[in-house]
Amino acid sequence: MVNNFSNKTYLFVSTKKFIIVVYNNENKVVYKNEKLKSEKTDKLELKFLKEFLNRNIFEIEKKINRFIKNIFLIIDLDDIYSIELSIKNKLDNVLLDNNSINSLLAEAKNSCDKTLENVNVIHMIIDRFYLDDKCYEVFPNQQNCKTFSIDLSFICISKNILKDLHKILSEYQISIEKVLSKGYLSSFLDEKDSDLFFTAQKILNGLNKNEVFLTNKSLKNKGFFEKLFNFFN
Numbered sequence: 001m002v003n004n005f006s007n008k009t010y011l012f013v014s015t016k017k018f019i020i021v022v023y024n025n026e027n028k029v030v031y032k033n034e035k036l037k038s039e040k041t042d043k044l045e046l047k048f049l050k051e052f053l054n055r056n057i058f059e060i061e062k063k064i065n066r067f068i069k070n071i072f073l074i075i076d077l078d079d080i081y082s083i084e085l086s087i088k089n090k091l092d093n094v095l096l097d098n099n100s101i102n103s104l105l106a107e108a109k110n111s112c113d114k115t116l117e118n119v120n121v122i123h124m125i126i127d128r129f130y131l132d133d134k135c136y137e138v139f140p141n142q143q144n145c146k147t148f149s150i151d152l153s154f155i156c157i158s159k160n161i162l163k164d165l166h167k168i169l170s171e172y173q174i175s176i177e178k179v180l181s182k183g184y185l186s187s188f189l190d191e192k193d194s195d196l197f198f199t200a201q202k203i204l205n206g207l208n209k210n211e212v213f214l215t216n217k218s219l220k221n222k223g224f225f226e227k228l229f230n231f232f233n
Contacts, residue, residue: 009060009068010197012182013165014076015042018052021197022060029197031060044077044161050168057172071174073165074200076182080122080157085112088130088149096131096143104150105212112154120162122179123155126210138209155181178204 007030012019015037022031035052037045061067087108105124112121129136131145157179166176185199188207193199203211 007064007066007068008072008201009070010072010074010200012074012076012196013044013049014182015044018049020052020056020060022064023197023201024064027198027201031063033059042078044164046164046168049165050171053168053172057174068172068174070177071169072178072180072200072204073176074180074182074185074196075122075157075161077157077161079161080155080181080183083112083116083154083156084127085152085154086149087111087152088147096141096145096148101139101148101150104148105152108150108152116154116156118159119156120159120179121154121156122181123153123184124212125153125155125208126212127151127153155184157181180204 006025008023010019010021010023012021017034017036019034020032021029024030033056035048037048057068085108087104089104109121109124126139128151129138129140130147130149130151131140131143132147162176162179169176180200180203182196185196185203188199188203189196199207
């Protein structure tokens with residue numbers, strides 16, 4: 001077997017069910033399995049998850065003839081919540097550029113990390129921009145202003161939950177590539193496009209131009225911010 005560079009594997013985790021889906025490099029589903037829990041509970045059953053993975057990981061790797069090394073995790077739990085933050089900077093009537101927004105985003109992320117020590121930020125979203133108190137929905141690049149501020153939303157989850165999930169997946173030598181909130185993904189669903197996993201793929205490809213993507217070594221956006229946010233090490 002070889003590593004799964006040409007496939008994307010998604011694992012949906014909730015208190016009610018688990019789903020695992022594999023897409024090939026043509027974005028076609030090559031494997032999908034779902035398991036509903038027989039007992040009603042409001043807690044995540046890790047033992048049940050291990051049993052689900054035991055039944056599916058080997059079958060997937062056998063079918064695609066590749067090892068699963070990375071997985072995209074979609075979580076639907078009450079422990080996920082959103083925090084809103086506004087941050088402002090005085091610019092002394094200068095031309096707004098990439099460095100201006102970079103410094104504000106870095107400051108906002110650092111403030112969030114210091115305040116919320118026991119959580120992980122899984123989505124960082126720019127809600128609004130303000131130039132001299134005038135509101136913009138998209139980045140108003142190359143404009144003069146005296147003050148510049150940003151409204152942000154951080155979607156967070158407990159570090160303990162991710163630690164437990166990471167521990168289980170590591171038993172299969174699988175690492176978590178990206179964690180996604182089911183509630184956040186659902187906000188992009190509509191009647192024409194109601195597939196949660198396909199929507200996840202579009203989000204990862206930059207569907208929301210105001211989402212800043214967080215990785216271990218960088219913070220970047222796959223849309224028009226792609227060149228702006230390579231400042232986290």
